[in-house]
Amino acid sequence: MTEMPKEHLEQAKDLFAYIIQEHMKDNRSLTTIKIFKQDGRLKILELSDD
Incomplete structure (x- = not known):
């Protein structure tokens, strides 16, 4: 498992x-x-109803 950079x-x-x-x-x-x-990187997609 690779570690996520601290930043x-x-x-x-x-x-x-x-x-x-x-x-x-x-x-x-x-x-x-x-x-x-995606493309070897984690992505976070935030969807809000407001």
């Missing part, structure tokens, strides 16, 4: 923390997150 892991954690905060503030009601591999 990329921090960016992902920041994104998830932001999304959770938005839900806690009632600024979002539904967020769908798709995580997939």
